[in-house]
Amino acid sequence: MTEVFLAGILGVLFSIGTYLVLRRDVVRVVWGITIISQSANVYLVTMGGFGGLGPILSGHGGGGPAPTDPIVQALVLTAIVIGFGTTALALVLTYRVYEEHGTIDMYELGGSR
Amino acid sequence: MSTLVIAPLLVALVTAIVTLLVRPSDILQRTVSLLGAVGYLGAVALLFDAVMLPLGSESGVLVYQVSNWAAPFGITLVADGLSVFMLALAGIVSLLVLVYSIASISAFGQRLSYHPLYHFMMVGVTGSFLTGDIFNLFVWFEVMLMSSYILVLFYSGREHTRAALNYVVLNLIGSAVMLVAIGGLYSTTGTLNMADMARRLADPAAYDVAVLPVLGLSAVLFSVFALKAGLAPFQFWVPAAYRAAPSPVTAMLAGVVKKVGVYAIVRLYFTIFAAASVDLAFLGISGDSVLGFFGPVMFAMAAVSIVLGGIGAVGRDDVDGILAYSSISQVGFIVLPLAVAATAPSDAVAVLGVTAALVYAFNHGLAKSLLFLASGTIQDVVGSDKLSDLGGLADRAPVLAAGFFLGALTLIGVPPISGFFGKFLVFQAAAEALAAGATGSALALAVALAGAILTIAYYTRAWNQVFWGTTTELVDAAIPSRWTLGTHSAAMTDGGDDGLEALELTTQVTVVVALAIAAIGFGIGFEAVFAAADAAAHAALDTNAYVDAVMHGPGVGMDAGTGGGH
Numbered sequence: 001m002t003e004v005f006l007a008g009i010l011g012v013l014f015s016i017g018t019y020l021v022l023r024r025d026v027v028r029v030v031w032g033i034t035i036i037s038q039s040a041n042v043y044l045v046t047m048g049g050f051g052g053l054g055p056i057l058s059g060h061g062g063g064g065p066a067p068t069d070p071i072v073q074a075l076v077l078t079a080i081v082i083g084f085g086t087t088a089l090a091l092v093l094t095y096r097v098y099e100e101h102g103t104i105d106m107y108e109l110g111g112s113r
Numbered sequence: 114m115s116t117l118v119i120a121p122l123l124v125a126l127v128t129a130i131v132t133l134l135v136r137p138s139d140i141l142q143r144t145v146s147l148l149g150a151v152g153y154l155g156a157v158a159l160l161f162d163a164v165m166l167p168l169g170s171e172s173g174v175l176v177y178q179v180s181n182w183a184a185p186f187g188i189t190l191v192a193d194g195l196s197v198f199m200l201a202l203a204g205i206v207s208l209l210v211l212v213y214s215i216a217s218i219s220a221f222g223q224r225l226s227y228h229p230l231y232h233f234m235m236v237g238v239t240g241s242f243l244t245g246d247i248f249n250l251f252v253w254f255e256v257m258l259m260s261s262y263i264l265v266l267f268y269s270g271r272e273h274t275r276a277a278l279n280y281v282v283l284n285l286i287g288s289a290v291m292l293v294a295i296g297g298l299y300s301t302t303g304t305l306n307m308a309d310m311a312r313r314l315a316d317p318a319a320y321d322v323a324v325l326p327v328l329g330l331s332a333v334l335f336s337v338f339a340l341k342a343g344l345a346p347f348q349f350w351v352p353a354a355y356r357a358a359p360s361p362v363t364a365m366l367a368g369v370v371k372k373v374g375v376y377a378i379v380r381l382y383f384t385i386f387a388a389a390s391v392d393l394a395f396l397g398i399s400g401d402s403v404l405g406f407f408g409p410v411m412f413a414m415a416a417v418s419i420v421l422g423g424i425g426a427v428g429r430d431d432v433d434g435i436l437a438y439s440s441i442s443q444v445g446f447i448v449l450p451l452a453v454a455a456t457a458p459s460d461a462v463a464v465l466g467v468t469a470a471l472v473y474a475f476n477h478g479l480a481k482s483l484l485f486l487a488s489g490t491i492q493d494v495v496g497s498d499k500l501s502d503l504g505g506l507a508d509r510a511p512v513l514a515a516g517f518f519l520g521a522l523t524l525i526g527v528p529p530i531s532g533f534f535g536k537f538l539v540f541q542a543a544a545e546a547l548a549a550g551a552t553g554s555a556l557a558l559a560v561a562l563a564g565a566i567l568t569i570a571y572y573t574r575a576w577n578q579v580f581w582g583t584t585t586e587l588v589d590a591a592i593p594s595r596w597t598l599g600t601h602s603a604a605m606t607d608g609g610d611d612g613l614e615a616l617e618l619t620t621q622v623t624v625v626v627a628l629a630i631a632a633i634g635f636g637i638g639f640e641a642v643f644a645a646a647d648a649a650a651h652a653a654l655d656t657n658a659y660v661d662a663v664m665h666g667p668g669v670g671m672d673a674g675t676g677g678g679h
Contacts, residue, residue, distance in 0.1 A: 021282070021286065026278065029282060030282075033282060033285045033286060033289075036285075036286060036289045037285065037288070037289045037292075039289075040289040040290075040292040040293050040296070041292070043292075043293055043296055044292060044293075044296040047296045047297070047299055047300035048300075071299075071305075072296070072299070075248055075296070075299075078248075078252060079251075079292055082252070082255045082259075082288075085259060086255075086259065086262075086281075086285055086288070089259070089262060089263075089281065090281060090282070090285065093266065093274070093277065093278055093281060094278075096266075096269060096274050097274050097275070097278055100269065100270070100271050100274045101271060101274070101275075109275050
């Protein structure tokens with residue numbers, strides 16, 4: 001049940017992110033990237049399974065439930081740190097685009113040249 | 114011995130940090146940066162020596178387990194023939210480009226942390242070549258890309274910010290997709306270590322691995338690598354980004370960073386996923402192996418890249434544009450023999466295909482960085498790279514023209530320059546596959562031939578427009594008299610510190626000439642390059658040796674578990 005629910009949520013998050021990336025407004029594009037990368041992180045967490053328990057088990061010495069995979073948590077931690085850096089850069093870049101062109105509208109920025 | 118694996122990584126990292134610390138002194142920073150690049154090449158040479166020599170014999174595999182954690186659990190760094198071959202290219206090109214950038218990047222630009230960023234980019238490149246862990250591949254990619262974002266953004270003019278925005282947004286989406294694919298692979302195979310993954314995929318029943326999802330996830334991952342390599346249909350960011358970045362950065366992006374995507378394709382699809390076999394027939398694409406599925410995909414992408422890039426280059430009206438589109442086309446030429454190798458009927462043809470791809474990648478790294486640097490020098494001197502503004506440069510700047518000419522000949526493929534052998538091997542791989550009865554290799558030959566003709570067409574056009582013909586007013590004003598190395602007059606630099614500017618331009622031209630000499634040198638001594646590429650291709654295709662070295666190598670197995678605790 002949790003799997004289906006989370007899969008649905010992830011689908012919605014990815015589609016919101018994609019929708020925002022395709023907007024005219026550069027700030028929304030940056031929002032879209034942030035949402036996409038965050039949903040990638042959530043996806044990564046779900047790959048560890050849904051035990052819902054910490055690695056420290058309540059029932060020691062046999063018979064304990066399977067713990068949640070800690071590796072994916074470590075991976076997500078790394079991915080989040082990288083995500084912070086790139087989001088900050090993207091925001092600075094947005095500000096720079098505004099300074100340079102006086103607009104953050106992709107259409108007004110024109111083609112790639 | 115195995116600590117040698119991390120030497121290039123450490124040299125690049127230490128150089129990056131020290132250049133950051135000595136930022137107040139321009140001269141000191143340049144010196145440290147240059148010494149770092151020389152040290153990097155030295156470290157790579159030592160590693161190359163340890164893995165490859167004697168040339169022609171089977172290459173070894175050096176493994177470094179970080180903190181002595183055994184393979185599937187710890188972080189592993191692996192240097193095999195393929196890694197050191199790519200590192201050698203990175204070492205040679207990065208040193209020469211750095212010398213060029215010391216001359217061409219202004220003092221103000223240097224204060225904007227050009228040198229630390231350059232070396233951090235090299236840290237990312239080196240890490241990507243050496244890592245034996247698929248999640249760390251993502252991390253090293255990010256290190257490389259983060260530095261490249263800022264280097265592409267280096268000039269903050271109107272066009273540049275717009276192009277850099279595209280580049281950054283596209284790569285951030287690519288990173289998210291890469292993360293999703295890696296997460297899926299971890300969930301399916303239960304491991305992140307490449308060697309462990311190959312081992313599990315080779316025997317899926319024993320490890321309870323479903324191979325079919327791996328095929329889909331590896332296809333998702335492939336799109337990310339194709340994006341980094343600038344392969345059609347993910348090529349659209351290339352021209353704008355290459356135009357925006359300073360010329361030495363463009364030379365690095367085309368010469369080295371693009372090759373990281375190519376390396377990742379060879380490493381993951383030929384060493385790791387090749388171990389897996391699936392029963393699948395999908396839209397007429399069928400094969401009994403994961404690799405066999407990627408053969409037609411690679412072929413289609415390579416063919417479209419070659420034709421699209423070639424036609425695009427013929428239609429451009431500026432030198433950088435021609436070179437950028439040419440770069441798309443040439444990456445197609447690198448992937449084409451890989452497609453042949455993926456569907457190869459025999460091991461010999463597979464090795465030949467990968468060898469051809471590696472030799473071509475090596476030539477392209479040298480030649481394309483040469484051409485971008487030559488174009489950058491023209492822009493520095495004349496102030497424009499529009500074909501209509503240029504003409505008669507061969508008369509005014511013969512040394513620079515000779516350098517450009519040799520670079521173009523390398524990519525066209527004229528003996529005895531090394532480019533000839535690259536192109537020859539591509540044709541040979543396709544022809545041998547045809548002789549062995551592989552379907553579609555006739556088509557591969559036809560595409561390669563069309564691409565070769567297009568290459569001749571656009572370089573002839575660039576050469577005729579820029580270096581021959583009548584001298585335009587712009588060129589006449591910029592270079593009033595014949596200008597060869599060291600003898601040009603101060604009149605060509607308007608005001609300012611003439612002596613220094615003349616020295617800087619001389620350095621720039623010298624680097625272009627040095628790259629041209631390297632291209633000829635590797636052509637004359639091609640046997641060594643071929644032997645190295647051949648060993649690299651064998652290493653790339655020998656999954657068992659890779660897995661053995663990582664999983665059961667010296668210092669890893671039972672001995673390390675019981676006696677390695679001191």
